[in-house]
Amino acid sequence: xxxxxxxxxxxxxxxxxxxxxxxxxxxxxxxxxxxxxxxxxxxxxxxxxxxxxxxxxxxxxxxxxxxxxxxxxxxxxxxxxxxxxxxxxxxxxxxxxxxxxxxxxxxxxxxxxxxxxxxxxxxxxxxxxxxxxxxxxxxxxxxxxxxxxxxxxxxxxxxxxxxxxxxxxxxxxxxxxxxxxxxxxxxxxxxxxxxxxxxxxxxxxxxxxxxxxxxxxxxxxxxxxxxxxxxxxxxxxxxxxxxxxxxxxxxxxxxxxxxxxxxxxxxxxxxxxxxxxxxxxxxxxxxxxxxxxxxxxxxxxxxxxxxxxxxxxxxxxxxxxxxxxxxxxxxxxxxxxxxxxxxxxxxxxxxxxxxxxxxxxxxxxxxxxxxxxxxxxxxxxxxxxxxxxxxxxxxxxxxxxxxxxxxxxxxxxxxxxxxxxxxxxxxxxxxxxxxxxxxxxxxxxxxxxxxxxxxxxxxxxxxxxxxxxxxxxxxxxxxxxxxxxxxxxxxxxxxxxxxxxxxxxxxxxxxxxxxxxxxxxxxxxxxxxxxxxxxxxxxxxxxxxxxxxxxxxxxxxxxxxxxxxxxxxxx
Ligand code: ADP
Ligand code: TZD
Ligand code: MG
Numbered sequence: 001x002x003x004x005x006x007x008x009x010x011x012x013x014x015x016x017x018x019x020x021x022x023x024x025x026x027x028x029x030x031x032x033x034x035x036x037x038x039x040x041x042x043x044x045x046x047x048x049x050x051x052x053x054x055x056x057x058x059x060x061x062x063x064x065x066x067x068x069x070x071x072x073x074x075x076x077x078x079x080x081x082x083x084x085x086x087x088x089x090x091x092x093x094x095x096x097x098x099x100x101x102x103x104x105x106x107x108x109x110x111x112x113x114x115x116x117x118x119x120x121x122x123x124x125x126x127x128x129x130x131x132x133x134x135x136x137x138x139x140x141x142x143x144x145x146x147x148x149x150x151x152x153x154x155x156x157x158x159x160x161x162x163x164x165x166x167x168x169x170x171x172x173x174x175x176x177x178x179x180x181x182x183x184x185x186x187x188x189x190x191x192x193x194x195x196x197x198x199x200x201x202x203x204x205x206x207x208x209x210x211x212x213x214x215x216x217x218x219x220x221x222x223x224x225x226x227x228x229x230x231x232x233x234x235x236x237x238x239x240x241x242x243x244x245x246x247x248x249x250x251x252x253x254x255x256x257x258x259x260x261x262x263x264x265x266x267x268x269x270x271x272x273x274x275x276x277x278x279x280x281x282x283x284x285x286x287x288x289x290x291x292x293x294x295x296x297x298x299x300x301x302x303x304x305x306x307x308x309x310x311x312x313x314x315x316x317x318x319x320x321x322x323x324x325x326x327x328x329x330x331x332x333x334x335x336x337x338x339x340x341x342x343x344x345x346x347x348x349x350x351x352x353x354x355x356x357x358x359x360x361x362x363x364x365x366x367x368x369x370x371x372x373x374x375x376x377x378x379x380x381x382x383x384x385x386x387x388x389x390x391x392x393x394x395x396x397x398x399x400x401x402x403x404x405x406x407x408x409x410x411x412x413x414x415x416x417x418x419x420x421x422x423x424x425x426x427x428x429x430x431x432x433x434x435x436x437x438x439x440x441x442x443x444x445x446x447x448x449x450x451x452x453x454x455x456x457x458x459x460x461x462x463x464x465x466x467x468x469x470x471x472x473x474x475x476x477x478x479x480x481x482x483x484x485x486x487x488x489x490x491x492x493x494x495x496x497x498x499x500x501x502x503x504x505x506x507x508x509x510x511x512x513x514x515x516x517x518x519x520x521x522x523x524x525x526x527x528x529x530x531x532x533x534x535x536x537x538x539x540x541x542x543x544x545x546x547x548x549x550x551x552x553x554x555x556x557x558x559x560x561x562x563x564x565x566x567x568x569x570x571x
Contacts, residue, residue, distance in 0.1 A: 011183075012182055012183050012184060013180055013181070013182060013183065014146075014180070014181060014182075014183050014186070015146070015177065015178055015179060015180050015181065016143075016145075016146040016149070016172075016176040016177045016178065016179045016181070017042055017043050017046065017177040017178070018046060019146045019149045019181065019186055020043065020108075020143075020149055020153075020172060020177070021043060021046045021047050021050060021052070022050070023149045023150055023153045023190070024047065024052065024079070024153065025047075025050050025051070025052055026190075026192050027153055027154075027157060027192055027193060028076065028192075029052060029076075029079055030052060030053060031052065031053045031054075031055065031070065031078070031079065031442055031443070032044065032047050032052055032053070032054050032055070032079045032080075032081050032108075033055050033057060033063040033064070033066040033067045033070075033078065033079065033080050033081070033438070033439065033442075034054070034055075034056065034057065034060070034063045034079075034080055034081030034082060035056060035057055035058075035059070035060050035063060035081075035082065035083065035087055036056065036081070036083065037083035037087060038083060038084070038110070038124065038125070038174075039083070039084065039110040039111075039172075039174040039177055040081055040082075040083055040108075040109075040110040040172075040177075043081065043110070043172075043177070044056070044081060053442065055438060055442060055466070055470060056466070056469075057435075057438075057463060057466050058462040058463055058465060058466060059090060059460075059462065059463070060080070060082045060087050060088075060090035060091035060094070061090055061091065061093050061094050061431060061435065061460075062094075062431075062434060062435035062438070062460050062463045062466070063080045063081070063082070063091065063094070063435065064080040064082075064091040064092075064093070064094020064095055064097075064098070064105065064107060064435065065094045065097070065431075065432045065435025065436055065439065065460075066078065066080070066435045066436065066438045066439030066442070067079055067080035067094070067098075067105040067106070067107070067439065068080075068094055068095075068097065068098035068101070068103040068105045068167070068435075068439070069103065069422055069432075069435070069436040069439040069440055069443070070105075070439040070440075070442065070443040071098065071103045071104035071105045071160065071161075071165065072101075072103040072104075072226075072230060072419070072422070073419055073439075073440065073443050073444060074443055075104070075161060075165075075197065075230065075232065076104070076161070077104040077105050077106045077156070077157055077160035077161055077168070078103075078104070078105040078106075078439065078443075079105070079106050079108060080094065080095070080105060080106070080107045080108070081108050081109070082107060082108070082109040082110075083109070083110055083125065084109065084110050084111050084112055084124075084125040084126070084127065084129065085112075085125035085126060085127040085129070086125060087109070087125075088107075088109040088111070088127065088129050088132075088133075089127075089132075091107050091109070092107070092132075092133065092136055093429075094107075094167075094435070095107045095133070095136055095137050095167035095169060096136040096137065096167065097167075097425070097427055097429055097432070098166060098167035099136065099137050099138050099166040099167040100425075100426050100427055101226070101425040101426045101427070102164050102165050102166060102226070102227060102230065103165060103166070103167070103230075104160035104161045104165035104166065104167075104168075105160060105167050105168070106156045106157070106160055106167075106168045106169075106170050107133075107137075107167065107168070107169050107170065108170045108172060109129060109169070109170070109171060109172065110172055110173075110174065110177065111127075111129045111130075111142075111171050111172065111173050111174070112124070112125065112126045112127075112173070112174060113173055113174050113175045114144075114173060114175070129169075129171055130142050130169065130171045133169035133171075134169075136167070136169075137166065137167040137168055137169045138159055138160070138164075138165075138166030138167055138168055139155070139156070139159035139166075139168050139169070140168070140169040140170075140171070141155050141156055141159075141168070141169070141170055141171065142170075142171035142172075142173065143170070143171070143172055143173075143176055144173060144175075144176055145176060145179065146176060146179050146181040146186060147181065147185065147186060147189060149186075150189060150190045150191050150192075152170065153170070153193070154191070154193035154196075156168045156170045157193050157196050158193060158196045158197075161196050161197040162196060162197045162198070163310055163311060164227075164310055164311040164314075165197075165230065199327075199328035199330050199331050200310070200327050200328050200331065201327050201328070201331035201332075201335065202308075202325045202326055202327030202331065202332050202335065203326075203327075204335065206323065206324060206325045206326065206327075207325060207332065207335045207336055207339055208339065209323045210281070210306045210323040210325050210336065211336065211339045211340070211342075211343040211345060212343065213279055213304055213306055213322060213323050214244070214246075214279055214281065214306065214343070214345045215343040215344055215345050216279075217277075217278050217279035217304075217345075218278055218348050218351065219273075219276050219277050219278045219279075219347075219348070219351045220244070220246045220247075220277065220278070220279045220280075220281070220345070220347055220351075221246065221247055221248070221249065221266065221273050221274070221277035221279070221280045221281070222241060222246050222247070222248040222249070222280075222281045222283060223248070223249050223250075223251065223280060223281070223282050223283065223285050223291070224237065224248055224249070224250045224251065224254040224257050224258075224283050224284065224285065225251045225253075225254050225282065225283065225284040225285025225286065226251060226252075226253035226254055226284065226285075226425070227283070227284020227285065227286075227309070227310070227329065228254055228257060228283040228284035228285070228308075228329055229253055229254045229256075229257055229284070229418055229419050230284065230419075231284060231328065231329035231330050232330070232418070232419075233329045233330045233333045233334075234257055234418045236330070236333035236334055236337050237257055237258070237283065237329075237333055238257070238258050239337055240333060240336055240337050240340070241258060241264055242264070243337070243340055243345075244340065244345045244346060244347060245264065245346055245347040245352070246264070246281075246345070246347045247264050247265070247266035247269075247273055247347065247351075247352070247355055248262075248264055248265060248266060249265075249266050249267060249270060249273065249274075250265070250267065251285050251290065251291075252290075252410050252421065252423055252425075253419075253421055253422065253423060253425065254284070254285070255410075255415040255420075255421045256415035256416060256417045256418050256419065256420045256421055257418045259414070259415070259416040259417070260414040260415050260416065261414060261416070266355055266359070267411075268358070268359040268362045268363050268366070269355045269358035269359045269362060270298075271298055272354065272355065272358040273355060274298040274299060274300070275298055275299070275300055276300060276354065277300060277303055278300065278302070278303050278304065279303065279304045279305075279306065280303055280304075280305050280306070281305075281306040281307075281308070282305065282306065282307045282308065282309070283308045283329060283333075284308060284309070284310075284329050286314060286317070286426075287317065287318040287319055288318070288426065289563075290426070293318040293319070294318045294319035295318070295319055304322040304323070305319065305320070305321050305322050305323070306321070306322065306323040306324075306325065307321045307323075307324050307325065308325045308327075308329050308332045308333070309324065309325070309326060310326070310327065310328055310329070311326075312324075312326045366411075366412075370383075370384035370412065371384065373526070374550065375524075375525070376524060376548050376549060376550040377524070377525065377526065377529075377547070377548065377549055377550065378549065378550050378553040379404050379405065379408040379409075379412075379479070379549060379553065379554070380408065380412065381526055382479065382526065382529060382547055382549060383408055383409055383412035383413060383451075384412060384526065385526035385527070385529045385530045385533075386409075386412075386413060386451065386477065386529065386530075386533060387412055387413050387414060388530065389530050389533045389534055389537070390413060390414075390449065390533075391414060393447070393537055394416040394417060394420075395417070395420075395446055395447070396420070396446060396447045396448065396449050396537070397420050397421075397422060397440040397441075397444060397446055397447070397448045397449070398413060398415065398420060398421050398422065398448075398449055398450075398451065399422045399423070399432075399433050399434075399436045399437045399440065399448060399449070399450040399451070399452075400413070400421065400422070400423045400424075400433075400450070400451045400452070401423060401424045401430055401431075401432055401433045401450075401452050401453065401456040402430075402451075402452055402453025402455065402456040402479065402558075403453060403455075403484070403485050403554070403555075403557055403558035404453070404479075404481070404485065404553075404554040404555060404558045405451060405452060405453035405456065405479040406423060406424060406428075406453070406456075406558060407558040407559040407560075408558075409451045410423070413451070422436045422440060428560070430453075430455065430456045430459045431456070431459025431460045432460070433450050433452045433456055433457065433459075433460045433476075434450065434460040434461065434463035434464065434466070434467065434474075434476070435460055435463060436450075437450050437463075437467065437472070437474045437476070438463060438466055438467060438470070438472060438474070441467075441472040441473060441474055442470075442472070446473075447473040447474070447475070447537060447540060448472070448473065448474045448475070449474075449475045449477065449533070449536075449537075450474065450475070450476045450477060451477050451479065452476065452477065452478055452479065453478075453479055453481070453484075454478055454479065454480040454481065454482065454483070454503055454507065454509065455483065455484040455503060457476070457478045457509060458503070461509070461512060464476065464512050464513045464516060464518065464542070464544060465515075465516045467516075467518070467542045468513065468516035468517050468518045468542045469516070471541075471542070472542060473540040473541070473542075474542055474543075475533060475536035475537060475543045475544075475545065476513070476542075476543065476544045476545070477533070477544075477545045477547055478509040478510075478544065478545070478546050478547060479547050479549050480505065480507060480509060480546055480547060480548055480549060481505065481549040481550065481551050481553070481554050482502065482503055482504060482505025482506075482507075482551040483499075483501045483502045483503045483505070483551060483554070484500075484501040484502075484503065485501055485554045485555065485556050485557060485558065486501060486551060486552065486553075486554040486555075486556065487501075487502060487503065487505045487551025487552070487554075488502075488551045488552045489501045489502060505548075505551050507546075508522060508546055509544060509546045510522050510544050510545065510546040512544060513542060513543070513544035516542070517542075518541065518542035518543060518544060519535070519536065519539060519541050519542070519543040519544075520543070520544050520545075520546075521535070521536075521543070521544070521545040521546070522545075522546045522548070523545055523546070523547055523548065524548045529545065529547055532545045533545065
């Protein structure tokens with residue numbers, strides 16, 4: 001397909017591809033993340049031509065991750081563009097991950113013509129993409145005619161952002177992209193989608209019931225999840241917590257809705273508050289595996305539950321919810337806040353006495369771990385160095401993936417602003433790091449820091465080139481302990497092959513960014529780490545720091561070793 005050059009002569013005719021680009025632009029899409037090839041190369045070119053920023057990646061999964069995190073940060077669907085079959089499949093993991101996490105994104109993929117695919121006649125990069133995408137996304141649509149572009153894009157945007165947000169697949173056939181149409185005919189039926197995600201209010205009765213339950217509680221607790229962060233109800237959530245004195249626990253990506261050093265954070269007394277709370281209010285957090293399904297360890301079986309949730313089907317999914325508040329958290333929090341005038345909701349002083357004592361004890365234990373120097377470094381003294389620097393840069397966005405590198409950083413690195421911690425999320429998936437970093441840098445215009453395990457970095461590390469090519473202010477930290485969880489596991493055969501969890505502890509990941517013109521550091525001590533991080537942040541240049549971590553200090557599977565099968569047999 002040739003590039004259509006602007007000849008200066010107005011024609012009444014256009015084609016499906018131009019109609020798609022114009023429709024994206026008019027629907028407020030300002031960025032496309034993708035990889036080009038047949039049949040979407042010109043689509044990216046023309047998007048760039050009309051002022052949409054196009055960011056070209058090295059692997060579609062990362063383009064998809066960038067789109068997904070941009071959707072999470074903005075409540076507008078991020079767009080990932082892929083070529084047919086293999087490119088489409090490479091993007092699919094990110095689309096599915098977005099759906100699982102509730103991030104709005106649209107994967108737009110070029111596809112082969114239906115006549116060849118449907119008769120299975122063997123096309124170049126031929127695959128029945130829409131049917132393959134369906135189980136992995138929230139909705140899938142195909143646009144077969146240019147006159148359907150406005151409707152097709154409206155459907156995709158609505159599906160991505162309404163209700164529980166998620167990933168949408170949009171299939172564009174080659175035939176549609178090259179169909180010639182009259183501009184006037186297209187314009188007659190063109191529209192831009194309005195109010196794609198209406199903030200549905202909960203029923204006033206459900207809000208009353210929740211407040212009555214909370215007012216009767218002796219030991220109330222609020223658990224904030226990434227649905228609360230996504231909703232951007234930051235001010236009302238904070239006001240409700242501060243007015244009622246209720247302790248709160250943030251889930252990983254909800255850190256920063258209130259700053260981690262807020263006096264009402266119960267993060268340092270997590271087990272105690274979970275075990276003793278008599279009423280727990282979940283705000284945009286599912287009772288999935290991350291909360292032990294609301295039962296067993298750390299849950300008070302006699303406790304009552306309130307759940308603020310947009311998806312009615314989520315309620316009672318794991319355990320009875322005593323007071324469901326189904327609606328958009330923005331509306332729900334406003335109504336709850338207004339209801340405080342009538343309901344005396346207040347955390348009792350003796351609840352806080354218990355919490356304070358536990359926090360003090362646990363904080364002291366943690367301080368000891370953080371300040372104990374070792375050589376080589378362990379996760380705690382290395383992360384402490386990072387935290388001391390980042391405390392003075394509260395605007396930066398943090399991306400975090402790995403096992404120990406993820407779990408320990410979640411506990412050590414303080415987050416002070418909403419949506420400033422982006423991580424592996426609901427699936428614990430590796431390979432989101434640099435895609436998220438690019439998406440966050442592009443979407444927010446701010447600096448991004450990543451903390452990635454050496455294994456995690458292996459899944460997305462080539463995007464260091466993308467970061468350098470677009471000159472993004474990203475500082476990558478690779479915590480190199482020479483392995484998955486640990487670098488010193490034995491090969492059970494006694495042979496010389498590395499063990500299944502072993503990677504190279506002597507690897508110089510820092511060299512990778514040098515190939516693309518970025519700045520590199522190799523650090524062995526907390527002081528060196530601090531200096532390197534400060535340098536990366538002040539230069540605002542793409543930077544990679546290889547952080548040497550003791551291969552022996554990691555824990556199998558980080559904090560979730562209990563999820564491994566309990567294998568007791570022998571050969
Ligand atoms: P976490 O992993 O932080 O616990 P989850 O992803 O499990 O969070 O849960 C987030 C929940 O928030 C999902 O069930 C989702 O439907 C819900 N949610 C997302 N956006 C909103 C919103 N605007 N209002 C209410 N609930 C929301
Ligand atoms: N593949 C994918 C896509 N996601 C995964 N989560 C895994 C494999 C399995 N896995 C984990 O759950 S954590 C992890 C893998 C491979 C890497 C842990 O090693 P790391 O971190 O170097 O990133 P630590 O600090 O060594 O624990
Ligand atoms: Mg590792």
